[in-house]
Amino acid sequence: MSSKRHSIVPPVSQSGPKPPVQFSSSITIADSAILTGANLITISTESVIHPRAKIESLAGRINIGRRCVVQERATIGAVGSAGKITEAAVTLGDYVTVEVAVSIEAGDTIIGEGTTIGVGSRVGAGAVIGKHCTITPHSDIKAGVRIPDYSVVYSNGTRRVDKRPVAEQLKYKGLARQIDVLRRMIPSNPAKFM
Amino acid sequence: MSSRRAPRGEYIETDTGNKVARKATLVGTQNIMLGGKTVIQPEVMIRGDLIRSIQSSTSSSAAGAPPNNTAVAIGRYCFLSRGACLRPPGRHYKGAFTYMPLRIGDHVFVGLGSVIQAASIGSHVHIGARVVVGEFAIIKDYVRVLDGTVVPPNMVVPSFTIIAGQPARVIGEVPEGGHEAFELRELYKTVGNNPHPAPS
Numbered sequence: 001m002s003s004k005r006h007s008i009v010p011p012v013s014q015s016g017p018k019p020p021v022q023f024s025s026s027i028t029i030a031d032s033a034i035l036t037g038a039n040l041i042t043i044s045t046e047s048v049i050h051p052r053a054k055i056e057s058l059a060g061r062i063n064i065g066r067r068c069v070v071q072e073r074a075t076i077g078a079v080g081s082a083g084k085i086t087e088a089a090v091t092l093g094d095y096v097t098v099e100v101a102v103s104i105e106a107g108d109t110i111i112g113e114g115t116t117i118g119v120g121s122r123v124g125a126g127a128v129i130g131k132h133c134t135i136t137p138h139s140d141i142k143a144g145v146r147i148p149d150y151s152v153v154y155s156n157g158t159r160r161v162d163k164r165p166v167a168e169q170l171k172y173k174g175l176a177r178q179i180d181v182l183r184r185m186i187p188s189n190p191a192k193f194m
Numbered sequence: 195m196s197s198r199r200a201p202r203g204e205y206i207e208t209d210t211g212n213k214v215a216r217k218a219t220l221v222g223t224q225n226i227m228l229g230g231k232t233v234i235q236p237e238v239m240i241r242g243d244l245i246r247s248i249q250s251s252t253s254s255s256a257a258g259a260p261p262n263n264t265a266v267a268i269g270r271y272c273f274l275s276r277g278a279c280l281r282p283p284g285r286h287y288k289g290a291f292t293y294m295p296l297r298i299g300d301h302v303f304v305g306l307g308s309v310i311q312a313a314s315i316g317s318h319v320h321i322g323a324r325v326v327v328g329e330f331a332i333i334k335d336y337v338r339v340l341d342g343t344v345v346p347p348n349m350v351v352p353s354f355t356i357i358a359g360q361p362a363r364v365i366g367e368v369p370e371g372g373h374e375a376f377e378l379r380e381l382y383k384t385v386g387n388n389p390h391p392a393p394s
Contacts (some may be wrong), residue, residue: 101309
């Protein structure tokens with residue numbers, strides 16, 4: 001019996017040619033992240049892409065703003081039910097956190113600044129989520145839905161507006177600190193995707 | 195029989211009886227502690243790379259001792275089903291961001307595709323499929339978490355309760371004498387490179 005575990009991480013299925021990318025020099029992207037598609041993927045300053053996160057630009061451009069965090073197994077630009085090719089498939093604003101196993105479908109989908117998409121949620125094609133929203137885990141945002149700024153989506157579909165006074169600067173500072181720690185923990189290899 | 199078996203087993207069995215699937219994604223293996231007899235199925239992901247970035251001054255007893263970098267500690271007879279994800283919770287502490295270790299007791303079952311970011315999970319806990327346990331939640335012993343539950347961050351779940359819902363609520367208690375159902379010794383034997391059939 002072999003006691004040594006040889007392949008810790010199974011080979012990442014890098015299907016098709018590498019997509020064109022435009023990376024800022026300060027991003028952190030894990031070696032085992034998966035980038036596919038034919039359109040441009042832009043990742044701005046200080047964003048973090050965790051291992052095994054998947055970014056697909058099959059159906060259009062993907063724009064990821066500044067200081068975004070895309071956690072493991074999240075899929076950005078999944079070709080959903082609509083399946084049509086658009087100019088900008090998915091646009092993430094600045095300070096967006098996309099948690100584990102989230103699926104954001106392609107088709108002019110826009111996520112506003114400072115929004116958090118919880119674990120296992122699905123954002124349908126063409127959905128527009130405003131600024132500083134909180135989408136709790138396992139929420140299903142249907143295709144084409146518009147969610148206003150400062151909304152909280154919970155209990156799978158119930159919505160309310162967060163009326164707490166927002167401390168945006170504090171939140172940004174917190175995220176910046178988190179990214180600072182992540183940058184030290186995740187070995188970055190942007191050259192692999194260039 | 196031998197022709198049907200893959201040349202290399204699907205699982206790697208360690209000396210302490212852990213059965214780790216080759217297709218599991220373990221990041222930062224040096225920071226993951228397995229107590230023994232734990233099953234890790236394919237497609238499980240454990241983030242051992244998210245270690246504590248601030249050392250607590252109280253826990254390190256001997257000065258100069260190597261820092262304790264354990265990110266995920268799992269007890270004995272745990273069962274991590276296909277697609278489960280364990281990641282240490284992170285928060286701001288003393289003006290800086292740090293991840294904190296995730297501790298799991300013995301006989302803990304984690305269902306298909308569940309994401310665990312708890313601070314601690316006790317022993318004899320059954321977590322169903324597609325469950326999300328939020329950051330710094332604490333689940334005590336003998337708890338049953340039903341399928342699809344979303345345990346919000348920082349929730350403390352008392353012993354012998356059944357929880358469900360989105361967000362999670364206590365919906366019942368584990369009945370008297372219902373402890374036996376949490377035993378995972380038999381389940382442990384049913385997986386691996388030469389599994390025993392499940393007792394009917």
